[in-house]
Amino acid sequence: MRGTGTFYAQLLLALVLAVAGTWAWIGHGRARDLGRGSDVLGYDAAQYAVAARQLAETGIAATPFALPVELTRHAKPPWPLALVQPGLLVGEALIFRVSGHLPPARLGWLVLIIPFACYLGAALTLAVGAFALLSRYPTLGGSVRWLAAFVVGLGFLLDPEAKHYATGGFTELPFTAGLAAAIVWLAGPRAPRPFRFGLLLGCVGLFRGNMLWLAPVLAVALAARYSEARPRVFARVLAGYALVLAPWWIYKWAAFGNPAWDLAALSLWDGVGGRSWFALNHLPSMPDVPHGMAAVLAIATKFARNLPAIALELASGPRTLWIAGLAITLLPAARPRTVGPPHDADAEERAADATAALAAKVILVLLAITLFVTTISVPLLRYLMPLRLIAEAAGLLAVWGYLWRLPDAWAPPALRRAMCVAIALLALGWGLWKSALGIAEATAAADQRGVPSSQAMAELAAQLDRDVPRGEPVMSNLGPVLAWYSRRPVVHLALTPADIESCRERLDTRRVVLVFRESARAWAGWDELLAHLEDAPHHVEWNVSRVRRTDLTGGFSVVWLDLGPLRAPMARRVR
Numbered sequence: 001m002r003g004t005g006t007f008y009a010q011l012l013l014a015l016v017l018a019v020a021g022t023w024a025w026i027g028h029g030r031a032r033d034l035g036r037g038s039d040v041l042g043y044d045a046a047q048y049a050v051a052a053r054q055l056a057e058t059g060i061a062a063t064p065f066a067l068p069v070e071l072t073r074h075a076k077p078p079w080p081l082a083l084v085q086p087g088l089l090v091g092e093a094l095i096f097r098v099s100g101h102l103p104p105a106r107l108g109w110l111v112l113i114i115p116f117a118c119y120l121g122a123a124l125t126l127a128v129g130a131f132a133l134l135s136r137y138p139t140l141g142g143s144v145r146w147l148a149a150f151v152v153g154l155g156f157l158l159d160p161e162a163k164h165y166a167t168g169g170f171t172e173l174p175f176t177a178g179l180a181a182a183i184v185w186l187a188g189p190r191a192p193r194p195f196r197f198g199l200l201l202g203c204v205g206l207f208r209g210n211m212l213w214l215a216p217v218l219a220v221a222l223a224a225r226y227s228e229a230r231p232r233v234f235a236r237v238l239a240g241y242a243l244v245l246a247p248w249w250i251y252k253w254a255a256f257g258n259p260a261w262d263l264a265a266l267s268l269w270d271g272v273g274g275r276s277w278f279a280l281n282h283l284p285s286m287p288d289v290p291h292g293m294a295a296v297l298a299i300a301t302k303f304a305r306n307l308p309a310i311a312l313e314l315a316s317g318p319r320t321l322w323i324a325g326l327a328i329t330l331l332p333a334a335r336p337r338t339v340g341p342p343h344d345a346d347a348e349e350r351a352a353d354a355t356a357a358l359a360a361k362v363i364l365v366l367l368a369i370t371l372f373v374t375t376i377s378v379p380l381l382r383y384l385m386p387l388r389l390i391a392e393a394a395g396l397l398a399v400w401g402y403l404w405r406l407p408d409a410w411a412p413p414a415l416r417r418a419m420c421v422a423i424a425l426l427a428l429g430w431g432l433w434k435s436a437l438g439i440a441e442a443t444a445a446a447d448q449r450g451v452p453s454s455q456a457m458a459e460l461a462a463q464l465d466r467d468v469p470r471g472e473p474v475m476s477n478l479g480p481v482l483a484w485y486s487r488r489p490v491v492h493l494a495l496t497p498a499d500i501e502s503c504r505e506r507l508d509t510r511r512v513v514l515v516f517r518e519s520a521r522a523w524a525g526w527d528e529l530l531a532h533l534e535d536a537p538h539h540v541e542w543n544v545s546r547v548r549r550t551d552l553t554g555g556f557s558v559v560w561l562d563l564g565p566l567r568a569p570m571a572r573r574v575r
Contacts, residue, residue: 009145010131012146013124013131013146013149013150013153014127017123017124017153017154017157018124020154021123024157024158024163024435025116025119025163025167027439028163028166028167028438029167031438031440031442031443031446032164034167039108039452039454040109040111040112040168040169040454041168041169041480041481041484042168042451042481043451043479043480045168045169045170046065046169046480046481046484047065047083047084047479047480048084048088048089048169048171049092049108049111049169050064050065050480050484051063051081051084052088052090052092052093053096053107053484054078055089055090055093056094056097057096060078061081061089061251062077062078062079063078063080063081063083063084063480064077064078064079064487064488065079065479065480065489065492066489066490067082067263067282067479067491067492068281068283068284068494068499068503069263069266069280069281069284070082070263071284071506071507072284072285073256074255076507077489080256082256082261082262083263085206085208085209086206086247086248087171087174087203087206087207088114088169088170088171088174088207090206091174092111092114096110104461104485104487105454105455105457105458105485111168111169112166112168112169114169115167115168115169115170115174116166118166118173118174118177119157119162119163119165119166121177122156122173122176122389124153125177125181125184126153126180126184127150127152127156128149129180129184129187130148130152130153130397131149133352133355133397134149134397136189136349136351136352137352138349148397148424151396151424151427151428152397154428154431155396155428155431156389156392156393158428159389159431159434159435160437160438160439160441160442161381161389161438162176162385163435163438164442171207171208172382172385172386175207176385176390178200178203178204179204179366179386179390180390182201182204183218183362183390185197185200186222186358186362187355187356187358187359189351189352189355191225191226192222194222194223194232194233194234194236194240195239195240196240197218197222197237197240198219198240199240199243199244201218201219201240201241202241202243202244202245205241205244205245206244206245208386209262210370213373214366214369214370215237215241216238217362217365218237218362219233219234219238219241221358221361221362222234224358263281264377266280266281266287267280267377267378268289268299268377269287269289269290269298271302271305271306272289272290272299272302275287275289281492282492282493282494282495282499283495283499283502284499284502285502299376303372303376306374306375307371307375310374310375310379310380310381310384311371313381314381317434318427318430319388319395321399322391322392322394322395323364323367323391324395324399325395325396325401326360326364326391326394326398327360328398328402329356329360329401329402330360330361330364356397356401359394360394360398363387363391363394367387367388367391370384370386370387371384399423403420404416450516450517451481452515452552452553453553453554454485455553455554456553456554457481457482457485458485459552460485460486460513460515460552460558461482461486461487463550464488464513465486467511468488468511471488471489472488472510472511473488473490473491473507474486474488474489474491474510474511474512474513475490475491475492475493475500475503476490476491476493476513476514476515477513477515478513478515479493491503491507491509493514493526495525496525496526497526497536497539497541497544498541498542501541501543501567504563505566508566509563510562510563511563512560513558513559513560514526514558514559515552515556516530517555517557518557529542530559533547533549536561543563543567544561545563545564546561546562547559547561547562
C-alpha cells in the first residue's frame with residue numbers, strides 16, 4: 001500500500017509540474033513573440049537545424065554553413081561539423097525525417113520539441129529525485145515530502161534562463177536533464193551498475209563537449225559507493241562513456257585529423273591579447289595564439305580578470321544560501337541532528353545522509369570545474385546554467401535538511417517548521433520575481449531582435465532564388481539562418497570588407513547579403529560601408545562592382561553587394 005501511495009503521489013507531482021511548466025513555457029514564448037515578430041531559429045538554433053536537415057535528407061553528417069575560419073581546412077560545401085554536438089543534431093534529424101516535407105518556417109518549429117521535453121524532464125527528474133531522497137527519512141510525512149519536491153521542481157520551471165533555452169533549439173536543457181538524471185541516479189538507495197552509468201554519461205556527453213572533463217568526476221564518485229574493486233568500477237564507467245562517444249570521435253578524426261577537434265576551443269583566446277570572438281572566427285586563417293608558458297600566463301590572467309564578475313553573478317540572491325547549504329552537508333560536525341526516538345538515526349537514514357553528502361560533493365566539484373572553464377573561455381552565466389540549476393535544487397534540499405534537524409535546544413519543532421516554510425517561500429518568491437524580469441527582458445528583446453521574422457526571411461530567400469543561381473554560395477551576416485531559409489551554402493560574414501577577398505581565395509562567393517535594421521547597428525568594420533553605400537565601388541580593396549538596397553517586412557534593410565572577379569593575391573597586395 002505504501003508503494004502504491006508513493007506512485008500516485010509522484011504521478012500527481014509529475015502532472016502538476018507538467019501543467020505548470022507548459023504554462024510557463026507558453027508565456028515565455030509569447031513574450032519572445034515567437035512565430036510572429038521573432039523567428040524560432042536564432043543563430044545557435046539554426047546551426048543545428050541546417051545540419052540536421054542535411055543529415056535527414058541526404059544521410060550526410062555535414063552542414064551548408066561555415067565560419068570563415070573553417071575554410072582553412074575545408075573550402076567546399078557541405079562542410080564537416082565543427083560547431084555542433086551530435087546529440088541534438090541526430091535528435092532533430094530524426095524529427096525532420098518523420099515530419100515529411102514542410103516549408104522552412106513550419107519545419108523550424110519542430111526544433112522546440114527536444115528542448116521543451118527536456119525542460120519538463122529536468123524539472124520532473126529533480127522533483128522526483130528530491131521526493132525519493134526525502135522518502136528515506138521516516139520522520140517526514142508524505143505531504144511534507146510532496147510539497148518539498150513540488151517547490152524544487154517549480155523553482156526550476158520558473159528560472160528565466162531555463163525558459164529561454166526551452167523556447168529555442170539549444171543544447172543546454174538536454175544536457176541539464178541528462179546530468180540531473182545522472183546525479184539523481186548516483187544518489188539513489190542502490191548504486192547504479194558502472195557500465196550502465198557510463199552509457200548514461202556518454203548520452204549526456206553527446207549534447208555538450210564539456211562532459212569530457214565532468215565524466216571522470218562522476219566515475220570517481222560512483223567508485224566511492226563501492227566497497228571494493230573501485231579501479232574496476234571507475235574503468236567500467238569510462239568504458240561506457242567512451243563507447244557512446246566513439247563514433248563521434250572517429251568522425252572528428254576522419255574530418256579534422258584530431259578526435260578532440262572543436263572549434264569552440266578558440267573561445268579560450270577570446271579577450272586575450274586584444275583578440276575578440278569575431279576576429280578569431282571571421283578570418284579565413286587559424287589565429288596565431290600563445291604557446292607554452294606564455295599561454296599559461298595569458299589564461300591565468302584571463303581567469304583572474306573574469307572570476308569576480310561571474311562568481312558574483314552566480315551568487316546573486318539566495319543562490320549563495322543554496323550553495324552554502326551544499327557545503328554544510330560536507331561538514332558532519334556542523335549538521336546537528338534532532339534529538340528523538342532511536343529510529344530517527346536508523347541505518348536507512350544514515351545511508352541517505354551518506355549518499356546525499358556524496359551528491360553534494362559531486363555537484364560542488366562539477367560546479368567548480370565548470371566555473372573555471374567558463375572564466376577562461378566565454379564568461380557568461382549561460383555556460384554555468386546546467387550546474388547552477390542542479391546546485392540550486394540540491395542546495396535548497398540541503399538548507400531544509402539543516403534546519404529540520406536542528407536540536408530542540410536550538411529551535412523548537414514549530415520554529416523549525418516555520419523556517420522551512422520561509423525558505424520555501426523565499427525560493428518561490430525569488431523564482432517568480434526572476435521569471436517576471438525574464439518575461440520583461442524577453443519582450444524588450446523581441447522588439448530589438450537582430451534576425452528578421454520568418455515571413456521576412458521567406459521574402460529574402462525568394463529574392464535570392466530570383467537573383468542568384470540555385471546552389472551558389474553567398475556570404476551573409478545572417479549565416480545559418482539564411483542557409484536554413486534559402487537552402488543554399490552560406491559563409492558567415494568576413495571580419496571586414498577588406499577580408500572578403502582572402503575568403504574568396506578558398507571559396508569564391510560572388511555576392512554578399514547584409515541584413516541590418518540600420519547602419520548604426522552594423523558590425524564594427526562594416527559600419528563605414530553601410531553608412532556610405534554609394535562609395536563602396538570606389539574602394540578598390542573591397543572589389544565591390546555593384547550595390548543595391550531593398551527592404552524587408554519588419555523594418556530590416558537588405559544590402560546586396562555584387563563582387564568583381566577574384567583577383568590574384570599578388571594584385572591585391574600591390575593595390
